[in-house]
Amino acid sequence: MSLAMPERRLEKLSPSAARHRPWSPERGHALLLLPPLLLLVAFFVIPLADVVLQSFAGPGHPLTQYERIFTQSSTLQVLLYTFQTAATVTLCTLVLSYPVAFVVSRAKGNLLHLSLALILIPFWTSTVIRTYAWIVILQRRGVLNEMMLDWGWIERPLKLMSNGVGMQIAMIHIMLPFMVIPLLNTMRGIDGNLLRAAAVLGANPLRQFLSVYLPLSLPGVSAGSILVFISSLGFYITPALLGGQKTMVAVLIEQQASRLLDWPMASALATVLLVVTCLLFLLYERAMRFARGGKTVGEVS
Amino acid sequence: MNVHADLTPDHKVIAEKRGALVEFGGVTKTYGPVTALRPTSLRIEAGEFFAIIGPSGSGKSTLLGITAGFIVPSAGMIRIDGADIVAVPPYSRNFGMVFQNYALFPHMTVAENIGFPLRMRGVAKAEKAERVARALAMVRLEGLGDRRPSELSGGQQQRVALARAAVYDPLLLLMDEPLGALDKNLREEMQEEIKKFQKALGVTVIYVTHDQQEAAAMADRLAIMRNGRLEQIGSPRELYERPQNVFVAGFLGEASILPVTKTSPLAGGFAVAELAGGGNVEAVASTGVGEALCIRPECIVVGPDAEQTDNVFAAQVEEAVYANGSVRYRLRLDGSGHVVNARFSTRPDLVLMQPGQRTKVGWARRDGLLIEGRPET
Secondary structure, three states: OOOOOHHHHHHHHHHHHOOOOOOOOOOOHHHHHHHHHHHHHHHHHHHHHHHHHHHOOOOOOHHHHHHHHHHHHHHHHHHHOOOOOOOOHHHHHHHHHHHHHHHHHHOOOOHHHHHHHHHHHHHOOOOOHHHHHHHHHHOOHHHHHHHHHOOOOOOOOOOOOOOHHHHHHHHHHHHHHHHHHHHHHHHHHOOHHEEEEEHHHHOOHHHHHHHHHHHHHHHHHHHHHHHHHHHOOOOOOOOHOOOOOOHHHHHHHHHHHHHOOOHHHHHEEEHHHHHHHHHHHHHHHHHHHHHHHOOOOOOOO | OOOHHOOOOOOOOOOOOOOOOEEEEEEEEEEOOOEEEEEEEEEEOOOOOEEEEOOOOOHHHHHHHHHHHHOOOOOOEEEEEEEEEOOHHHHHHOOEHHHHHOOOOOOHHHHHHHHHHHHOOOOOHHHHHHHHHHHHHOOOOOOOOOOOOHOOHHHHHHHHHHHHHHHOOOOOOEEEEEOOOOOOHHHHHHHHHHHHHHHHHHHEEEEEEEHHHHHHHHOEEEEEEOOEEEEEEOHHHHHHHOEEEHHHHHOOOOOOEEEEEEEEEOOOEEEEEEOOOOOEEEEOOOOOOEEEEOOHHHOOEOOOOHEEEEEEEEEEEEEEEEEOOOEEEEEEOOOOOOEEEOOOOEEOOOOOOOOOOOEEEEEEEHHEEEEEEEOOO
16 A cells, blocks of 8 residues: 555646646736737738638629539539548548557557657658659659569559559558557557456457447547548649649649639639538537547647 | 356356356466566465455566466466366456456446446347346446446446446456555445455455555455565465564564574474574564564553563663554664564553653563564664
């Protein structure tokens, strides 16, 4: 009893110590928020409002642009393709990340640091550079095709660039850390004793996973998925460089704005993307609050 | 009953309400060069409440983990009612287990938690509901089945864990510091409750704790572990009154442990020993040659009555502490300079001695034990 007392006292102290932080925005320090707030209003809120307003401008009645978006099959196809791509990328990223996150969540010491570094280093590398790297690998006479030709696996170079496959591969690669980190966050919080308890209570490894581990990791799954899905919806650089014939909505916006100079259309498309993103996020928040019995998710962004 | 047979194909379980006989034969665990558990042999009777106590790192959790099946022993066998289970995975062992932090599934309700082992055994819905309800009633949590574990108090969570571990009538219940997270009053209440529970089920219990008082209050027998080996096994009273070595004597309750240099046997199982620093004492030669003398604080007589005892010393009071009807004195013996601790109950009219006061200290020779090991100084 005497052996465990000091430990327990420490455990009790730390959360309350965190609560009594010396600095908090409520204590008259709110002024410190002012500079970033001004910056955001001047360079983000106002331009954004301008974009939304522009989408209602142009010839015809105010909703002309939106009518065009939802009646022209070409724009509808772009929107559909964007959602399809985002969904595919999210699913593939999840499938690839889940086992990685599981293994890393169990790692300790040097192995943990090494694996975290391996996850984060690509994360810190510019998207443009990584996209160009994928072009070098995937193009018609690129590293991958040359290798497979040399080994006799294929007769003719595979088309990976023009049909969107390469774009999706690159996007999955770029999105991986956004999935792994929320998953890791949740998985590291899962008490290992819960799996042991499930085992003693009669659950074989598969049922331990399905009835205990998977449900407990769902907050990480949904946080990572929403993050990847929303990021993928608005992805520009990779689709622009690797996309081929099919375009994502961000590329379409850029075309409308800088090549066709159709600002109202570009603005309307941007507004649709923004609204859909916000709706998805709200839906996700709702779902999480429901799943957690009223508490918010936090921690992940 | 079929349910049990399905779960444990390797050894058929007789599913009646009684505990299992548990035998450990040379169970060992090494991690590379580190020995977590030295060869341990132990027999726990059917229906026995057996506690394992020891400081952290003593191997008690390793032994429990091996029993549960989380840890594969490096050598040795574990027999449950005669059948070796070392190769049986934890989910087929059909044991119950209560964890220190309860390990309740946070995403399930209380009823779902208790029903989990039944679900894993494919128990039909109606029977499951009935057994869950019975288990809830047994731990006095009727009506709380729809709550989440996080909405319950520590004591209630503890009871859910207990119900979950017992709802499928296991033959062996493993408990890993189940009361460690509760405050003192609740802990004592739960001690009684667990004890009643175990009696009612007739289940064999292996109870791991570092709280010696808890273990002594609950267990039929206890084992004290240190450095991966069993130091001594016996009833709580045996271990307290007849510790075999300095570690057991010091771990279980209070004791004055004095170093002795020379011992020579006397008739009747007694011996005369020379205290390091001078002075002779007569004591029980319990383990043959002992290097230390152990006296329990309630056996030490202080004041004029000490003259009547077998071993009398002049001493000075160093400290007097009063607590809830009893008083503890720390006394330094003249000559050898050793410190002994005395404790006895007080009455309202008793005048307590003050630090610095001179007095006599003594104890009967049957109350002094010569035990193995060197006292820490």
